[in-house]
Amino acid sequence: MTTITLKVNGQSVTKDVEPQTLLVEFIRETLRLTGTHVGCDTAQCGACTVHLNGRAVKSCNMLAVQAHGADVMTIEGLAAADGTLHPMQVAFNQCHGLQCGFCTPGMVMSAVDLVKHHGAASDESVRAGLEGNICRCTGYQNIVKAVRSAAAQG
Template structure:
């Protein structure tokens, strides 16, 4: 039995008839073709699926799409400028080499945006603590932490 779900995704209304067991990450990737939100572990351990829902970071692989009826959802595809320019946090990840393979990067950036909203001047220790739920298999996190701090500073200057 299908259900109707409707939400705003990246500023646009999105609706679909889905199986009630459809996860938010599946809805985004399969129904809306927003494949920047990655599925890494399917258990909410890695953070690759992190999106912003009503202003807060959410691991979309562990939440049903139906839970977000009427919500405002922002994915990695929704943060760049309308002209295609990078968001200051995306630019910082590029500038600071805060990525290697890039698989974890969308989730890291979305988590970083939530972190900066709550703690705009986070220390290195605070950034490391807040990113604990996001795993990267390529880096030692040093450049990711630096990127978050540079991105936060750039967001304040934007």
């Protein structure tokens, strides 16, 4: 076992983990934050996307011990403390950017990172920026609309 300390959604966490534990497993199984999904387990689908030190990462593609000392934000930490949804979450809801919802947490986390670091100037730039996040339901049209809507709100 290895002891790791990190900040998750603003809260300091110290836990013992097996060295081979994936970050997504640590988040879901140890911390019981099940909004982060396990899809492909090979960093292909993006369902496990979280923010690590302010950048989107696929948490199935890294070990929990690699996050030692880091600041991790999951979908559960995106909304304000009073429950007010993040503008990207609101936009996904209002623009119908989800259907089954399986990809939604990872898609939202990737979209927040995209807008923060690159903007959303065009449909094409949003599509390119979300490459690596797979949705099997919506055909992406409303996801792109949601990202552009949230970006326009500032």
